[in-house]
Amino acid sequence: MLDKSLLPTITDEDLRIHPLERSETIPSSWYSDHRFHELDNDVIFAQSWQYIGHLSQVQNPGDQCMGSVAGNPIIVVRGQDNKLRAFYNVCRHRGAPLAVVEGGKSKVLQCKYHGWTYLLDGSLRGTPKFNRVDLFDRKDYGLVSTHLDTWEGLVFVNLEGDGLSSSTLFKGIIDRIAPMTIADKKFYRRVTYDLNCNWKVFVDNYLEGYHLPYVHPELCTLLDFQSYATETFEYHSLQSSSLSQNESKYGANHGQVFYYFVWPNFMMNILPGRLQTNLVVPTSHNHCMVIFDYYYDDTSSEGTLKMIDEDIRYSDKVQQEDIEICEQVQKGLESRAYDRGRFSVECESGVYHFQSLLKKAYRSALLK
Ligand code: FES
Numbered sequence: 001m002l003d004k005s006l007l008p009t010i011t012d013e014d015l016r017i018h019p020l021e022r023s024e025t026i027p028s029s030w031y032s033d034h035r036f037h038e039l040d041n042d043v044i045f046a047q048s049w050q051y052i053g054h055l056s057q058v059q060n061p062g063d064q065c066m067g068s069v070a071g072n073p074i075i076v077v078r079g080q081d082n083k084l085r086a087f088y089n090v091c092r093h094r095g096a097p098l099a100v101v102e103g104g105k106s107k108v109l110q111c112k113y114h115g116w117t118y119l120l121d122g123s124l125r126g127t128p129k130f131n132r133v134d135l136f137d138r139k140d141y142g143l144v145s146t147h148l149d150t151w152e153g154l155v156f157v158n159l160e161g162d163g164l165s166s167s168t169l170f171k172g173i174i175d176r177i178a179p180m181t182i183a184d185k186k187f188y189r190r191v192t193y194d195l196n197c198n199w200k201v202f203v204d205n206y207l208e209g210y211h212l213p214y215v216h217p218e219l220c221t222l223l224d225f226q227s228y229a230t231e232t233f234e235y236h237s238l239q240s241s242s243l244s245q246n247e248s249k250y251g252a253n254h255g256q257v258f259y260y261f262v263w264p265n266f267m268m269n270i271l272p273g274r275l276q277t278n279l280v281v282p283t284s285h286n287h288c289m290v291i292f293d294y295y296y297d298d299t300s301s302e303g304t305l306k307m308i309d310e311d312i313r314y315s316d317k318v319q320q321e322d323i324e325i326c327e328q329v330q331k332g333l334e335s336r337a338y339d340r341g342r343f344s345v346e347c348e349s350g351v352y353h354f355q356s357l358l359k360k361a362y363r364s365a366l367l368k
């Protein structure tokens with residue numbers, strides 16, 4: 001339950017959605033007031049599907065992957081019955097974790113603190129030196145589970161589970177990107193970045209190509225910038241572009257790139273032969289972590305590995321350019337000079353769409 005007395009001030013006018021042409025951007029306090037961190041965790045991240053990883057990481061009984069959702073440690077594990085389950089990675093004794101390293105595999109989940117042991121279905125089995133404890137039944141101390149869903153091989157969890165279905169969130173994407181696909185991509189590498197900015201700064205920045213000529217001049221030459229377009233759908237938006245005629249960095253000198261944003265903090269960058277996912281994880285009001293997962297059609301042949309190395313190196317360069325501008329923007333948003341700005345109708349409909357969804361989420365939480 002939301003403790004409204006702890007909430008930052010949000011006026012009715014702040015939540016009103018005006019047409020793009022007349023709209024202002026959201027107030028700067030939404031990026032800089034520390035109380036929004038908790039609000040966002042409660043009303044956005046705990047109530048939406050959050051990306052954790054890929055099915056190939058949890059293929060066999062005992063395979064595990066981990067994540068953090070709204071500040072909660074989460075573990076996803078494949079059971080002996082082959083069923084995939086998600087739990088809070090929190091022991092029911094005194095709160096220690098069951099898994100601490102990514103990519104673990106074990107027959108049971110054993111707490112790292114005093115050795116309580118859980119089966120892979122979450123039931124508590126072993127409790128060392130616990131014989132003389134009264135009114136204690138192991139059945140009451142199983143791991144706390146959470147909702148899990150998969151889409152095209154990607155694994156998501158939802159703490160509250162009463163939100164949108166994944167089919168609503170991703171509606172139409174598979175048809176749109178055909179003949180490119182997502183489900184058959186192979187996981188290659190995870191790269192994590194720390195940013196000194198609010199998570200919304202990174203999402204806003206992702207959602208427009210307006211900054212490309214100024215922040216990423218080289219990237220501009222790889223894309224046919226004239227064809228760059230933004231479309232918005234119910235819970236996702238798409239920026240797409242053709243690759244330049246003579247572009248060969250991506251191993252294809254033709255074809256489309258699709259930059260998908262899926263509410264509230266997930267991105268899929270789809271290029272010929274490649275899927276890159278970005279997950280934006282807020283860690284405080286002015287800090288976030290961005291997790292890049294790289295997937296490819298082929299991760300084995302020598303020629304492709306060269307292309308992959310170059311792809312990851314180049315993505316890192318673009319990301320460093322984005323980090324620099326996002327951290328500077330955070331400072332500007334925190335300054336006395338700034339409260340709200342305006343949108344380019346031509347280039348910032350994606351940002352406007354995201355900020356409108358944000359307003360809707362706040363409104364529905366505050367009205368509860
Ligand atoms: S906290 Fe897990 S066994 Fe003590």
Ligand SMILES: [Fe+2]
Pocket residue numbers: 205206211215216322
């Ligand atoms: Fe950028």
